[in-house]
Amino acid sequence: MSSNPSREKILAAAKKVAQAHGYSGLNFRDLAEDVGIKAASIYYYFPNKADLGAAVARRYWEDSAAVLEALLAKFSDPIHSLRHYPDTFREALENNNRLCLCSFMAAEYEDLPEPVKKEVQTFADVNVAWLSKVLSAANVVSSEETERRAQAIFAAVAGAQLIARSRSDISLYDALIESYRVAGLLPA
């Protein structure tokens, strides 16, 4: 849990690269240059690429979980928190048209080392659990529909981000989310 400066820099740089180019696009030489050390030095902090990838993905869902908890705490009415859920995915697009790390890794899934896969799953679990909790508290769907609706919202928002990124068009993302609201998938 110590916050080593170089280790933190590596994680931050790797996160950016992975969001833009995926796990397969991560390479130690460019990463090292970004951080200001040599490629071989990364091995002092991470035993290999799989371990680095897993650490990046774990950090990613931990950060997401914290953002979502803050979003829940921010409003007394859970429906307001829910309305701001798509903002968390919008921010990646605002930030150099980046994709959710775990959406990219979902595409790459077949090629991921096992420990990385595990963290990608957890990202989905964290999102679906949060949505379930909030949907339930906001009472917008029947209790037997809650879990499925949570999964549907997560998948649809991830899809919107993916398509908007391929157009480099953040207004398309907004239009898609608005359309989900009009259709009834998200609360108006």
Place this chain on the structure above:
Amino acid sequence: MSSNPSREKILAAAKKVAQAHGYSGLNFRDLAEDVGIKAASIYYYFPNKADLGAAVARRYWEDSAAVLEALLAKFSDPIHSLRHYPDTFREALENNNRLCLCSFMAAEYEDLPEPVKKEVQTFADVNVAWLSKVLSAANVVSSEETERRAQAIFAAVAGAQLIARSRSDISLYDALIESYRVAGLLPA
């Protein structure tokens, strides 16, 4: 338009690989082995990787367009064609848990050569145009909502496929599509 056997074999093999590992996962040595020639021989048919990628993506949307036209022709009521739209994405999952070629390439967008990007765009255009046409004919949304709803359905279905693939769980795909119907995004 001549149907050269080796060229066709290369395109078919490349399509499979790109759906599982993306454009960046396409490699000439494995591809050549699949086809039964040497890696360097692929360059006889395609000047470089960008050109091969563009040819694969173009073939992909051409095939999709044909499938969608057949789906439209199959039913007299357009609402029935629309109900079967998600089947086209389901088939990739059935087929060795593969992803839509253009969804993978949407993730990789930043790294794609220009001609490949163009074909990926066209895939989206073909799908949205078909959905718009069918939504319009089926009269399920107001005419001013048609285009946006078409985009929303395309993005949501792509997202469902992406998430289901990352779980290697085709029943999750079915549950997501069903949930879209319950929510009102897709016609029941």
Place this chain on the structure above:
DNA sequence: ACCTGAACACCGTTCAAGT
């Protein structure tokens, strides 16, 4: 503790040259 140069094994990409 933290970092590096240099090397290794491997693999995708390219091109000049073969038949």
Place this chain on the structure above:
DNA sequence: ACCTGAACACCGTTCAAGT
């Protein structure tokens, strides 16, 4: 027309050595 050998560039990884 169709194919290939061989070189090139790059990448993950290791390790002995430096501070």
